[in-house]
Amino acid sequence: MRIGYLMNMYPVISGTFIRREIHAIEADGVEVMRYALRPWDGELVDPADKAEKERTFYLLSGRVPALLADFAKECVANPLGMWRALGGWARLWRNAGRGFVPHVAYLLEAVSLKRRALRDGITHIHAHFSTNTAAVALLSQRLGGPGYSFTAHGPDEFVDWGPASLAMKVVEARFVAAISNFARVQLALAAGMAHWDKLKIVHCGVNxxxxxxxxxxxxxxxxxxxxxxxxxxxxxxxxxxxxxxxxxxxxxxxxxxxxxxxxxxxxxxxxxxxxxxxxxxxxxxxxxxxxxxxxxxxxxxxxxxxxxxxxxxxxxxxxxxxxxxxxxxxxxxxxxxxxxxxxxxxxxxxxxxxxxxxxxxxxxxxxxxxxxxxxxxxxxxxxxxxxxxxxxxxxxxxxx
Structure with missing residues (x-):
């Protein structure tokens, strides 16, 4: 099995827990492809983070022409999937009530993620945080890309549930990982108890x-x-x-x-x-x-x-x-x-x-x-x- 990990910025100096999780999954015999929207703009000081950067494919940074080309190809080759994705994109933008340009970027990134993930043979995408990464994974799934899950950490993710479309992201995900009982309850409050069984507690950890x-x-x-x-x-x-x-x-x-x-x-x-x-x-x-x-x-x-x-x-x-x-x-x-x-x-x-x-x-x-x-x-x-x-x-x- 080959899965994809999707992050907003990766690696980041405060995101060691994600790197540990990826390495532990790979130690269990599963191949993990790293996808991120952009690289971190700070200086990486740990050698392991520097090595991770070399293994990460960035969807946005330096790829605007490629994003536009992928979008045009997808419109021609996959009009039904694009129609489904546009419906989800409109809901995300409407719920947010602002941020037209960022939401356009989410759609372009989702198209590129879908095409790249299928080319890489990805069977599932796991995103960290319920913010823009979960939105991109959702749109990619609507396009016909791999199904997705995400890990919710909090606390900012549990503020303004409606504008963040948190319920929609939970509903469309295959499952959601919560890092604590507190996080699981916040997700249930946002999406409703009907989705309780979809909410799994998976702690962050150390080696x-x-x-x-x-x-x-x-x-x-x-x-x-x-x-x-x-x-x-x-x-x-x-x-x-x-x-x-x-x-x-x-x-x-x-x-x-x-x-x-x-x-x-x-x-x-x-x-x-x-x-x-x-x-x-x-x-x-x-x-x-x-x-x-x-x-x-x-x-x-x-x-x-x-x-x-x-x-x-x-x-x-x-x-x-x-x-x-x-x-x-x-x-x-x-x-x-x-x-x-x-x-x-x-x-x-x-x-x-x-x-x-x-x-x-x-x-x-x-x-x-x-x-x-x-x-x-x-x-x-x-x-x-x-x-x-x-x-x-x-x-x-x-x-x-």
């Missing part, structure tokens, strides 16, 4: 062999570590504010922020305002190996986001035997509780600071026990090999 339990000590030098794009919803500025509170009682507290993004200047300003240059280190984007090394030395992961699906970095920290501080939102409480970390209300600096103090005041033996519980949960629920086989099982069921 446990790449994440052995760390033997780094939980000593006074162990920093808090945050990994993620510097952006408002990740709340890094609030982590700096909380660190300023913690430093009043624990002056040697250390925080390492891995990532970059639009709020870097705000984070830098908060560090300077509180005089935390000695306590907080901005590390920028790092390779997977460097992130793994930093997490393995952490006293705890800190990720008190405003909006998340179920962050893979929590799974990575748990796999390494490190506890986590995170927000009581979306799918996070399905993985994190007091036995392996601390949950805080989103946006509460005082609660973030209290959790950081608790982690600093907790003894090494207890921290190791919390990390061990986190590791156990990842082994049960987020082993990428198991989750990829579950996804493959759903694909084989609908293809067969």
């Amino acid at each position: 446990l062999g790449d994440y052995p339990v760390s033997d780094a000590p939980f000593d006074g030098g162990a920093p808090f570590v945050c990994v993620g794009r510097l952006c408002p919803q990740k709340a890094q500025t609030l982590i700096v504010e909380a660190t300023a509170e913690v430093a009043k009682t624990h002056p040697d507290v250390r925080l390492h922020l891995i990532g970059d993004g639009e709020t870097r200047a705000d984070v830098e300003a908060a560090i300077a305002r509180h005089g935390l240059e000695r306590n907080v280190t901005l590390m920028g984007w790092r390779s997977n190996a460097e992130v793994r090394e930093e997490l393995g030395r952490a006293r705890a992961l800190v990720l008190p986001s405003f909006a998340e699906g179920l962050p893979v970095v929590i799974m990575e920290a748990f796999a390494l035997g490190r506890p986590a501080i995170s927000s009581y939102i979306a799918g996070i409480p399905e993985l994190v509780d007091e036995s392996c970390g601390w949950l805080v209300p989103a946006g509460s600096v005082s609660d973030i600071a209290a959790a950081m103090r608790a982690a600093l005041d907790t003894g090494a033996e207890r921290l190791r026990a919390m990390g061990a519980e986190g590791r156990s949960r990842v082994e049960r629920q987020h082993d990428i090999g198991k989750e990829a086989r579950a996804l493959l099982g759903h694909i084989r069921e609908v293809v067969g």
Whole structure:
């Protein structure tokens, strides 16, 4: 069996979980063709991501003449399929209420995807996220291309269901993978309980062999570590504010922020305002190996986001035997509780600071026990090999 994976931008530095899933599927003997609408415009730092870029076919970037040529050929060779696709395209555009040009691009991309997928011998297309990739896969299916499924992550996907045509995308998909119970419920609210059985829980995961339990000590030098794009919803500025509170009682507290993004200047300003240059280190984007090394030395992961699906970095920290501080939102409480970390209300600096103090005041033996519980949960629920086989099982069921 040969399947296609469809992404908006691929590879991206924050999309390691997709690469892991693809590799796990290939390890199970299934060939995967990578399709993306465009390459990421940032700098790739991990060698594995650079290798993935070379294996990815981009539908849009640099292919406008080819897209138009494919569209003309399809109109001549497949008028009935084009009529079906135009009907779906009109619904997508009407529901969105805006974005005529982007929706024209979706149709052109769908034509090119359909023709390329059939040429590549693809039997099924799996898209990540329910946004434009699912729209392109839907239109490609209406043209007569392979059937599709998609993975919904959230949280942005579960806002404005109507304009996003989320119900339509669920209805026309062969099945939909939700990364958590929370995500599955949001999909059911959008599409209706009649489609409940079509909604399958397939967790994101980690390769446990790449994440052995760390033997780094939980000593006074162990920093808090945050990994993620510097952006408002990740709340890094609030982590700096909380660190300023913690430093009043624990002056040697250390925080390492891995990532970059639009709020870097705000984070830098908060560090300077509180005089935390000695306590907080901005590390920028790092390779997977460097992130793994930093997490393995952490006293705890800190990720008190405003909006998340179920962050893979929590799974990575748990796999390494490190506890986590995170927000009581979306799918996070399905993985994190007091036995392996601390949950805080989103946006509460005082609660973030209290959790950081608790982690600093907790003894090494207890921290190791919390990390061990986190590791156990990842082994049960987020082993990428198991989750990829579950996804493959759903694909084989609908293809067969």
